[in-house]
Amino acid sequence: MIHRPSTKVAFKDIIKTKTAKRIWIFAHGSKDGIQVGKELLHFEEFKNLNKKCNKEYIMQLQCWGSKELIEYFCDDPSKSEYKYGLRKFEENREFIINTLKKMKKGEF
Numbered sequence: 001m002i003h004r005p006s007t008k009v010a011f012k013d014i015i016k017t018k019t020a021k022r023i024w025i026f027a028h029g030s031k032d033g034i035q036v037g038k039e040l041l042h043f044e045e046f047k048n049l050n051k052k053c054n055k056e057y058i059m060q061l062q063c064w065g066s067k068e069l070i071e072y073f074c075d076d077p078s079k080s081e082y083k084y085g086l087r088k089f090e091e092n093r094e095f096i097i098n099t100l101k102k103m104k105k106g107e108f
Contacts, residue, residue, distance in 0.1 A: 006037040008045070015073065016049055021056045026092075029062035043069055058082075059099075061092045079108075 001020075005011040011034070014020055028035035033042040043066040057079040058070050065082025074080050081095065102108035 008036050008039045008041040011036045011041055012045070012049060015046070015055075016053060018053065021054070023055055023058040025058065025060045025062055025065075027062040029060070029064040031064045033066075034062060046072060049073075061087065061095070063087050 003010075003014050003020075005014060015023070025034065030040065033040050033045070035041075046066075046069055053073045054075055055073045056075070058074060059080060060066065060069065060082040063086045064084060065087075067077075067082060067084065070077045070080040070082055081099075083091075099108060
């Protein structure tokens with residue numbers, strides 16, 4: 001299912017949903033958080049959520065991803081992706097293509 005939250009509350013509700021096991025985030029990021037609509041959702045705000053969300057993985061394909069977000073919500077953080085820095089379009093495209101190939105082969 002694809003969600004397009006326009007508020008911080010809507011984004012946090014998606015993260016809290018136990019049925020959303022695999023999260024792909026396409027957004028504008030900053031060193032402090034994720035741009036959701038016109039609001040900045042600070043990574044610190046996730047600390048107040050229940051850690052028992054048990055995500056299989058979180059793919060942060062925005063600039064300035066958060067290692068803490070992955071470690072906080074994922075049982076196995078090694079399956080997730082983030083980059084603390086700027087991400088280029090080409091970088092995301094290559095990552096998505098390679099990941100989809102691995103998924104198709106059952107290697108992911």
